[in-house]
Amino acid sequence: MNPTDSxxxxxxxxxxxxxxxxxxxxxxxxxxxxxxxxxxxxxxxxTAPEAEAFTxxxxxxxxxxxxxxxxxxxxxxxxxMIRYKRMAGxxxxxxxxxxxxxxxxxxxxxxxxxxxEGKSRHDLGREELLKRVEAFAQASHDTIVNxxxxxxxxxxxxxxxxTLDEVRTxxxxxxxxxxxxxxxxxxxxxxxxxDPKGQTTISDDEIVHESRKATMYTFTYSKDFPIAISxxxxxxxxxxxxxxxxxxxxxxxxxxxxxxxxxxCGVPIHIKVIADKEVEKDFGTGALGVTPAxxxxxxxxxxxxxxxxxxxxxxxxxxxxxxxxxxxxxxTDAREAIVAWxxxxxxxxxxxxxxxxxxxxxxxxxxxxxxxxxxxxxxxxKPIAERGGKTLKELMREPVANSDISIIPDYFNKTYFxxxxxxxxxxxxxQIWYGHRIPVWYKGEEIYTGVEAPEGNGWVQDEDTLDxxxxxxxxxxxxxxxxxxxxxxxxxxxxxxxxxxxxxxxxWVARMILMTQYALGTVPFKxxxxxxxVRDGKGQKMSKxxxxxxxxxxxxxxxxxxxxxxxxxxGTAPGTDSRISEDxxxxxxxxxxxxxxxxxxxxxxTADMPHDAVLSEEDTIIYEAxxxxxxxxxxxxxxxxxxxxxxxxYQYIWKTLADDILESSKPLLASxxxxxxxxxxxxxxxxxxxxxxxxxxxxxxxxxxxxELLGEEKLLMVTPWPTSR
RNA sequence: GCGCUCUUAGCUCAGUUGGUAGAGCAGCGCUUUUACACAGCGAAGGUCGGGGGUUCGAAUCCCUCAGGGCGCACCA
Numbered sequence: 001m002n003p004t005d006s007x008x009x010x011x012x013x014x015x016x017x018x019x020x021x022x023x024x025x026x027x028x029x030x031x032x033x034x035x036x037x038x039x040x041x042x043x044x045x046x047t048a049p050e051a052e053a054f055t056x057x058x059x060x061x062x063x064x065x066x067x068x069x070x071x072x073x074x075x076x077x078x079x080x081m082i083r084y085k086r087m088a089g090x091x092x093x094x095x096x097x098x099x100x101x102x103x104x105x106x107x108x109x110x111x112x113x114x115x116x117e118g119k120s121r122h123d124l125g126r127e128e129l130l131k132r133v134e135a136f137a138q139a140s141h142d143t144i145v146n147x148x149x150x151x152x153x154x155x156x157x158x159x160x161x162x163t164l165d166e167v168r169t170x171x172x173x174x175x176x177x178x179x180x181x182x183x184x185x186x187x188x189x190x191x192x193x194x195d196p197k198g199q200t201t202i203s204d205d206e207i208v209h210e211s212r213k214a215t216m217y218t219f220t221y222s223k224d225f226p227i228a229i230s231x232x233x234x235x236x237x238x239x240x241x242x243x244x245x246x247x248x249x250x251x252x253x254x255x256x257x258x259x260x261x262x263x264x265c266g267v268p269i270h271i272k273v274i275a276d277k278e279v280e281k282d283f284g285t286g287a288l289g290v291t292p293a294x295x296x297x298x299x300x301x302x303x304x305x306x307x308x309x310x311x312x313x314x315x316x317x318x319x320x321x322x323x324x325x326x327x328x329x330x331x332t333d334a335r336e337a338i339v340a341w342x343x344x345x346x347x348x349x350x351x352x353x354x355x356x357x358x359x360x361x362x363x364x365x366x367x368x369x370x371x372x373x374x375x376x377x378x379x380x381x382k383p384i385a386e387r388g389g390k391t392l393k394e395l396m397r398e399p400v401a402n403s404d405i406s407i408i409p410d411y412f413n414k415t416y417f418x419x420x421x422x423x424x425x426x427x428x429x430x431q432i433w434y435g436h437r438i439p440v441w442y443k444g445e446e447i448y449t450g451v452e453a454p455e456g457n458g459w460v461q462d463e464d465t466l467d468x469x470x471x472x473x474x475x476x477x478x479x480x481x482x483x484x485x486x487x488x489x490x491x492x493x494x495x496x497x498x499x500x501x502x503x504x505x506x507x508w509v510a511r512m513i514l515m516t517q518y519a520l521g522t523v524p525f526k527x528x529x530x531x532x533x534v535r536d537g538k539g540q541k542m543s544k545x546x547x548x549x550x551x552x553x554x555x556x557x558x559x560x561x562x563x564x565x566x567x568x569x570x571g572t573a574p575g576t577d578s579r580i581s582e583d584x585x586x587x588x589x590x591x592x593x594x595x596x597x598x599x600x601x602x603x604x605x606t607a608d609m610p611h612d613a614v615l616s617e618e619d620t621i622i623y624e625a626x627x628x629x630x631x632x633x634x635x636x637x638x639x640x641x642x643x644x645x646x647x648x649x650y651q652y653i654w655k656t657l658a659d660d661i662l663e664s665s666k667p668l669l670a671s672x673x674x675x676x677x678x679x680x681x682x683x684x685x686x687x688x689x690x691x692x693x694x695x696x697x698x699x700x701x702x703x704x705x706x707x708e709l710l711g712e713e714k715l716l717m718v719t720p721w722p723t724s725r
Numbered sequence: 726g727c728g729c730u731c732u733u734a735g736c737u738c739a740g741u742u743g744g745u746a747g748a749g750c751a752g753c754g755c756u757u758u759u760a761c762a763c764a765g766c767g768a769a770g771g772u773c774g775g776g777g778g779u780u781c782g783a784a785u786c787c788c789u790c791a792g793g794g795c796g797c798a799c800c801a
Binding site: 584644 | 729795
């Protein structure tokens with residue numbers, strides 16, 4: 001036997017595997033089949049009509065550019081789950097879409113316009129800016145969809161959704177109206193996180209704490225004032241209304257309740273000494289200057305002690321009180337002016353360098369200025385009658401606590417609870433233009449909220465837009481057509497798995513639980529699978545600025561999407577960060593080639609296999625060993641241990657099948673005993689077929705190509721999973 | 726400060742419920758009349774971060790120490 005010149009082997013197989021020439025053709029074939037749509041599977045008898053649903057709604061990538069390796073990880077994990085379940089007979093839906101990502105997208109476009117045209121959003125105006133942002137979003141969307149297809153993702157494109165399209169807008173407005181009527185959404189003048197750079201409020205979760213060097217100043221307001229206070233922000237002290245000490249602090253107890261007038265750097269202030277248990281005796285002087293308008297803690301303290309709230313800093317982080325030395329100055333300049341004044345007056349007692357955490361805005365990097373503003377909030381502590389008197393906080397906590405939702409890996413439960421327990425009301429209004437406009441209209445004293453604009457003249461819609469996570473929070477059900485009671489909603493909701501990164505556990509996952517529990521009274525999904533961060537070969541975070549970012553498109557072009565997928569998934573446990581290097585991907589390209597050569601060998605060796613070939617006793621043992629391994633792999637897949645399942649397949653195919661079975665087959669195939677030879681031919685044929693079938697969810701392209709070369713007419717993608725026969 | 730997590734072969738990491746350790750890559754030796762050099766065969770390499778405990782038995786469970794990573798946080 002000389003396999004290389006056998007006429008039975010397709011030309012293509014005689015050369016090394018070339019993913020570039022196969023992958024796009026294969027994807028088109030899948031897409032054309034229509035089988036990404038579960039209803040088509042049922043129509044053609046490939047899925048039973050009564051089959052259990054398996055649903056994943058794709059975490060919608062932001063339309064801010066293109067996909068990176070983190071997205072590639074997400075797509076790989078989900079596609080493996082989806083392809084496996086589709087083959088295993090489930091009514092499998094993977095619903096794709098994109099996110100308008102309000103603030104991220106707008107600030108990106110604003111930056112580009114500023115750079116290329118030197119214009120701000122206010123120069124362009126709301127309408128023109130929105131036009132530009134929408135054009136950018138469309139282009140991004142197209143790039144993203146293309147990249148997703150290159151990765152092999154078997155999404156049902158007929159159901160594609162966008163967080164800002166018509167159906168989703170209706171869902172957003174419906175939920176808003178309902179929450180407003182339930183008193184869960186309220187408009188209030190409260191202290192918020194103001195980003196002076198982005199000129200908008202942001203939520204607590206959009207704050208990033210940065211460690212900086214700062215100076216802690218210790219001083220008194222005036223010569224007559226009896227208590228010294230410490231602060232890193234002397235400029236806010238012109239807005240002080242009280243000094244708070246701990247109730248048990250005997251050093252100051254004689255002053256509690258007394259009130260003082262002072263002129264602080266030219267600004268008259270009135271200070272009341274109060275006792276509050278939030279004050280730490282051991283910090284600084286043990287006395288805290290209370291600035292209700294510019295500190296979250298102090299705002300709450302003002303609630304407790306009925307203190308006035310004097311705003312002294314405006315939206316541009318500039319002073320709004322004082323004489324020439326302060327009025328209109330930036331806060332940093334005002335700080336210097338006040339420090340100078342304190343020294344001059346001999347009021348300064350101590351200046352020491354400290355490390356301090358500064359709150360900055362995640363998107364713009366602006367230093368957060370806490371300000372009192374009239375904004376929209378979601379009340380997380382108000383009992384909801386229709387939900388058994390439970391609060392949103394409770395509705396978010398319960399399903400995870402009682403395992404209606406399980407998180408993989410499960411130690412994230414603790415992180416989740418920790419976040420919920422510290423949760424405050426969610427500020428949902430933003431002063432940006434791109435996004436869902438708040439569905440509230442005003443006319444004089446009248447206020448209207450609804451899905452459609454009110455009838456009649458004189459109504460003016462709220463200028464603000466909603467936090468982008470408000471619409472993302474509805475994603476599990478808005479994508480299925482809610483608020484209409486659609487068939488899709490009945491069949492596919494609650495969805496089965498939510499697969500995403502732990503970085504958006506609070507931003508998004510928790511909000512989805514909140515919104516779904518509120519609007520539908522169910523969980524949005526049963527399992528949360530969290531993947532880790534994809535780092536480069538040296539363990540650094542991939543980023544454009546570091547120049548170490550990999551483009552999934554480049555990887556696919558160079559090594560094949562299959563190789564990229566396997567490299568991402570093999571050995572990467574859920575929740576843990578992974579490192580990916582070109583070497584690792586190259587290794588998987590070699591694996592694809594290995595499959596190619598295994599197939600060449602087997603095709604050639606079995607060309608003259610008799611139709612009535614049966615497995616000998618010895619070969620049955622080998623086959624049963626594979627079936628045992630396959631059962632283990634199937635169990636791993638069912639428990640979402642994809643990293644183990646892929647590793648086992650890799651090992652079985654390369655070590656057991658190629659190195660052991662193929663090698664030991666060579667003498668048997670040359671045997672004079674026709675039964676021995678036929679048995680071995682049968683064994684090889686069956687093992688090849690079943691291993692590439694089992695590998696298909698992981699490496700869909702090369703396995704589908706090989707299936708073609710084996711003469712299969714049916715798509716491997718819709719071939720039943722080998723254990724289900 | 727509170728919480729979570731990690732520390733396993735030179736490097737990167739697996740290791741489902743406790744049963745005395747595995748892979749990939751790198752490296753070493755050999756192999757080029759071979760399905761595949763994008764390969765094969767072989768050898769080598771770890772007291773599973775330190776210490777203590779529970780157990781017949783611990784990489785795995787508990788305590789503690791050391792060092793990384795992450796999350797949360799109103800230390801003014």
